[in-house]
Amino acid sequence: MDLGINRQALVPVVQQIVSAIAAWIRESGVSPGTRLPSIRQLAHDNLLSQSSVIEALERMVAEGVLASRAGSGFVIAAQPTASSSLAECQWYEGAERRWGAFTDNQLGELKLGCGWLPDSWREADDISYAIREISRTDTAGVFNYSTPLGLPVLREQLHKRLAQIQVASSAERILTTHGASHAQDLLIRTLLKAGDTVVVETPGYGNLYRQLAFHGVRLLEVPRTRSGPDIQTLETLLVSHHPKCLFINSLYHNPTGTSLSRGVAERLLHLASTHDFLIVEEDVYGDLQHASCIRLAALAHDDRVIYVSSFSKTLSSALRVGYLTASTALISQVLKLKTLTGMGTSRFAEAMVASLLANGTYRKWVQRLRRRLSAEMAKTLQVLEDEEWEVFAVPAGGMFVWARPGPGGGSRLHARARQLGVLLSSGELFSPTGEHADWLRINVAYACDHRALALFKAMGPAGSTSTILKTTGM
CATH class of the missing domain: 3.90.1150.10 (Aspartate Aminotransferase, domain 1)
Known part of the structure; x- marks a missing residue:
């Protein structure tokens, strides 16, 4: 078996071995129980050390791709049962259809189109330190519910961050959520009912489309251009359908990577006032900003813009900490639904994020x-x-x-x-x-x-x- 090892590549040799064997399994269609060449043969044929081959094969055993059998070496493992597969599947935002929304990634496929950072990029030490600090200094954070709007110390930090990007708000107008998707769901259920019409960008975030469709909301499509939504198409839709909301991703748009121009942003706000609709602006990638950018929430908007963001894409999706800021009246409505459906958010997770914001680690x-x-x-x-x-x-x-x-x-x-x-x-x-x-x-x-x-x-x-x-x- 020629593994095609490239010793000049930046990828470690062991990982190359894993990837090559996984590719052979995919392409050859071999049956479970098929025996691999011996460790000695793989090492000899590819000029590798036996220790590197052993490490790679053991790693594939741990991942469930191979099985080790006494006297038989390594064989292709049986496919997991439906129940065990379901338990191991991970959410994969926008996977190819044959994998669906969840994938076990059993053969170590590269998630080229996913919406988050590689695990190797994460800096776990800072989060580990925050966990220890909260566990040591904030007993309430370990055992108690958070406050209804969200932990006050976190909302104060969020208020400061919003001020830095010129988004006018206050701690009383900020409500924390279990990530941006939770914020979107709360807003959909508060603002809309089955049969209502909204405008969404296309291409855009698939999970938002599914959330809206689940609640029976009718979607009108406006094409995303290099500078934002196509204004001419939007104006036609507004006149014909009188939608209640526009959902938009202003900065580093998912999936095109584009950002709003000032001219388009100002036109959107004018249309929102003229045609009486609200704008839900998602900004989950906004913290990646390193140049001058335009946010609708940073412009004068008379409470027509609802700003949504989270720390899932930059800090940790496991923490599930997001937030929204809106008018006092709307915050009051969303708060009732948040409390009714979930009893609040995680005080522990919010305390961790607040700590990382306050000590400058996140910045x-x-x-x-x-x-x-x-x-x-x-x-x-x-x-x-x-x-x-x-x-x-x-x-x-x-x-x-x-x-x-x-x-x-x-x-x-x-x-x-x-x-x-x-x-x-x-x-x-x-x-x-x-x-x-x-x-x-x-x-x-x-x-x-x-x-x-x-x-x-x-x-x-x-x-x-x-x-x-x-x-x-x-």
């Missing part, structure tokens, strides 16, 4: 994260240009690029991605109607992995030429 972490993402964005855009992929827009920051292969590449894309062990987030997953699109959401934090680079190259001019030569037998 320093985000600064490092911005620099790292900026470097990865530049490298990703260069690779896509070299391989002649089409890019929708060059983002000013954030973690997403919206791109597609050159002409003729789309038909081969998904098959090649599966062969390489790459999970895609395809364009139809960001459409309210699931309309087919060749576009992909690419997370730049994963884009320089060797599997992603191989996919970009395979879909570029060189990959197309190679395919033609093989087909013609030349």
Whole structure:
């Protein structure tokens, strides 16, 4: 078995072994119980140390891909049962349809289109320290409910952060939630009823579409351009349908990576006043800002803008800490629903976030994260240009690029991605109607992995030429 080990690559040899064997399992379609070549043979054929091969195989045993049998070496493990598979599945925002919204990632597929940072980028020491501090100094934080609006010390920190980005608010007008999706759900149930009409951007966040549809809300689509929603289309929809709300992702838009221009932002606010609708502005990627950006909530809006954000994308999705700020009257309404349906949020998690904000740890972490993402964005855009992929827009920051292969590449894309062990987030997953699109959401934090680079190259001019030569037998 030729594992194709590249000793010049930045990827550790053990990880290359794991990826190569996983790819062989996917591509060959071998049955459970099939025996792998011996450790000695794998090491000899690929000029590897036996210790590296053993470490890789043991890692795959721990992941449930292989099984170790006395006297038989390592074999392909049986597929997990439905119940155990369900227990191990992880949420994957926008996975390719054949995996669905949840995936066990059993063969270590690269989540090229996911909406969060790699685990290797996380800085666990700061969170561990905060956990110890809260456990030692705040007994109430370990055992008690949070206050209805959210922990006061956290809301005060959030008020300070909002002031830094020119979003006018107060601690009394901030309500904490279990992340941004929870905030969106509370707003949908408070503001809307079945049969009501709202405007959403397309492409946009698929989970928002599903939340709205679940509550029987009718969705009107407005195309996302490089500078924000298409104003002309929006004006036509407003005149014809009189929607109650517009849901928008202003900064580092998911999935296109674009940001609002001032002209579009000012026009949106004028239309909201003229046609009497509310704007729900989600800003979960806003902390990645490293340049001058426009937020609707930072402009004069007469309480027509409801601002939603969270720490899931930057700090930790496991903490489930988000928040929204709105008019006092609306906060009062949402508060009743929040208390009725969940008895409040996690005091412990909120105390941790408040501590990280107050001592400056979060600010320093985000600064490092911005620099790292900026470097990865530049490298990703260069690779896509070299391989002649089409890019929708060059983002000013954030973690997403919206791109597609050159002409003729789309038909081969998904098959090649599966062969390489790459999970895609395809364009139809960001459409309210699931309309087919060749576009992909690419997370730049994963884009320089060797599997992603191989996919970009395979879909570029060189990959197309190679395919033609093989087909013609030349």
